[in-house]
Amino acid sequence: MGDWLKQIILLVLIATFLDMLLPSNAMEKYVKLVMGLLILMAILSPIFKLLSENLDLTELAFFDGSKAVVAATEMKSLADINEQTSQLKKKQDQMIQQKTEQSMEMWMKKNIPDRFAMEVVSADVVAQFTTENPHIEKIHLVVKEKTTGSSAKQQINPVQEVSILPSNEPTHKEPTSNETGQKIQNFIQQTWNLTAEQVEVQLE
Amino acid sequence: MEILQVVGLGLITTILILVVKEQKPIFAFLLATFVGITIFLSLAGKIADVIRILENLATQAHVNNLFLETILKIIGIAYIAEFGAQVTRDAGQGSIASKIELAGKVLIMVMAIPIITVIIETIVSILPA
Amino acid sequence: MPYNIDAVFQIAGIGIIVAMIHTILKQMGKEDFAHWVTLFGFGVVLFMVAMLIQDLFTTIKNVFLFRM
Numbered sequence: 020m021g022d023w024l025k026q027i028i029l030l031v032l033i034a035t036f037l038d039m040l041l042p043s044n045a046m047e048k049y050v051k052l053v054m055g056l057l058i059l060m061a062i063l064s065p066i067f068k069l070l071s072e073n074l075d076l077t078e079l080a081f082f083d084g085s086k087a088v089v090a091a092t093e094m095k096s097l098a099d100i101n102e103q104t105s106q107l108k109k110k111q112d113q114m115i116q117q118k119t120e121q122s123m124e125m126w127m128k129k130n131i132p133d134r135f136a137m138e139v140v141s142a143d144v145v146a147q148f149t150t151e152n153p154h155i156e157k158i159h160l161v162v163k164e165k166t167t168g169s170s171a172k173q174q175i176n177p178v179q180e181v182s183i184l185p186s187n188e189p190t191h192k193e194p195t196s197n198e199t200g201q202k203i204q205n206f207i208q209q210t211w212n213l214t215a216e217q218v219e220v221q222l223e
Numbered sequence: 224m225e226i227l228q229v230v231g232l233g234l235i236t237t238i239l240i241l242v243v244k245e246q247k248p249i250f251a252f253l254l255a256t257f258v259g260i261t262i263f264l265s266l267a268g269k270i271a272d273v274i275r276i277l278e279n280l281a282t283q284a285h286v287n288n289l290f291l292e293t294i295l296k297i298i299g300i301a302y303i304a305e306f307g308a309q310v311t312r313d314a315g316q317g318s319i320a321s322k323i324e325l326a327g328k329v330l331i332m333v334m335a336i337p338i339i340t341v342i343i344e345t346i347v348s349i350l351p352a
Numbered sequence: 353m354p355y356n357i358d359a360v361f362q363i364a365g366i367g368i369i370v371a372m373i374h375t376i377l378k379q380m381g382k383e384d385f386a387h388w389v390t391l392f393g394f395g396v397v398l399f400m401v402a403m404l405i406q407d408l409f410t411t412i413k414n415v416f417l418f419r420m
Contacts, residue, residue, distance in 0.1 A: 025284040033277045033291070037298050040270060046301040049328050053297050053335040057290050060338055063345055064287070070348055232357060239364035246371030247390070253397045254363045260404045261360070264411055271415040299416025306408075 023065060030061050116148035127160065127207070135203055137162040140223055155217065158207060162200075163223035229262055252314050259310065293334060300330050359404075363397050370394075 034054040041047055060067075124142040131139050143159040200220040207218050236258040244251040274295065281291050304327025312320035370393035377386035 022285050026286045029281055029284045029286050030290055033281065033294065036273065036277060037294060040273070040298065041301055045324050046305055046327055046331070049331045050297050050301050053331055053338070054294060056335055056338045056342065057293060060342055061287070061290060063342065066345055066349065067341070070345060232360065236360055236364075239360070243364055243367035243371070246374070247367050249394060250363065250367030250370070250397060253394075253401050254360065254367065257363055257397075257401050257404055258360055260401075260408045261357075264404070264408060267408075267411045267415055274415060295416045299412050302416065303409075303412055 023061075026064075027058065027061050030058050034058060112148045116146050119146050119148065120144040123155075123158075123211075127158075131160075131162065131203060131206075134206065135162075135199060137164055137199065137203070155211060155213060157217055157219065158211075158213070159219045159221070160203065160207070161221040161223060162203060225265070229265065232258060232262065255313055256310050259306070263306065293338070297331050297334055300327055300334075303327070304330075359400060363400065366393050366397055 034057070038047075038051065038054070041050055123144045123146075127142045128139045131137055140161040140163055142161075143157075144155065145157040145159075146155045147153065200222050204215065204218045204220045207213065207220075208215060236254060240251045240254050243254065278291060282288075304323055308320040308323040308327075311317075311323060370390055373389050374386045377383070377389065
């Protein structure tokens with residue numbers, strides 16, 4: 020806007036100046052006419068710009084309305100977005116669950132050999148994270164005695180199964196191997212603050 | 224004081240022309256032309272200064288270069304046509320002088336034609352069909 | 353004034369001298385010779401004027417039609 024005004028003012032000034040410079044004669048009329056046209060063009064130049072951009076005036080008039088329409092279309096797909104959100108959340112929960120299980124298994128595999136001179140054959144953690152109250156459902160642990168341990172420990176029967184299931188009666192398990200298993204179970208229980216029913220230690 | 228120089232030159236030339244015209248009118252005519260051109264050339268430098276200043280102002284104000292160029296061309300055409308017409312009229316050829324002026328007018332209008340076209344097109348496109 | 357004012361006097365002088373020579377030769381009865389002298393003088397002055405007109409056109413081109 021300022022540029023436009025400046026342009027017009029300068030053009031008028033220049034035209035006046037050159038009018039003075041003109042040889043005073045028959046040419047004057049024509050030169051004045053052309054200068055007037057030029058100034059007119061300078062005044063109209065914003066309109067030229069408007070036309071050259073092919074601006075649709077109706078679009079300008081209903082600008083706010085068109086915006087509202089866009090918002091409505093967005094609202095329409097909001098349900099889809101919500102669905103996608105819940106799906107993504109579920110996926111995320113599942114990933115957290117997997118990660119937790121994996122890290123717990125890794126921890127057990129690392130720590131139990133250090134404390135009990137046993138080897139972890141397999142560790143299986145079942146956790147529940149998709150519900151509102153995330154918790155560990157069950158830990159299933161299979162351990163065996165370290166083969167590289169002392170000879171005294173090797174004398175113990177290698178295949179002794181201890182299954183501490185909450186439903187199972189603890190009496191039917193063999194008492195000899197039960198001791199270590201119990202220790203491990205207690206350890207795990209203390210570590211993650213679990214009940215006895217949730218931890219299952221199996222001795223191989 | 225350049226004006227004194229110009230006036231002095233004009234007076235001297237007028238006297239000389241009066242002297243020469245008695246014997247050889249053709250020399251008088253050439254002398255008049257010569258002095259006219261000399262005076263104009265002495266002023267051309269000043270006009271150029273003024274125009275350069277205007278040009279600088281225009282470029283600073285981002286005036287469309289087309290406008291300035293057109294105006295300057297029109298002024299140049301006017302000057303040349305005026306000069307030629309006056310010289311020929313001095314030589315007693317009024318008809319040729321008017322032809323030169325006509326050519327100047329036509330050329331100026333030709334220069335204005337693109338501007339007129341743009342303006343009329345704009346007005347027509349603004350008006351509802 | 354950057355232009356040579358001497359040229360004005362030169363042209364006037366050439367004009368006067370050519371007229372004188374023309375008159376003298378005419379008096380001596382050599383009319384054709386007198387015409388040649390006039391033509392020669394006219395050529396010289398025309399050359400000067402033509403040079404100046406060229407100068408004028410260049411100047412106007414430079415000043416007004418600066419982008420041509």
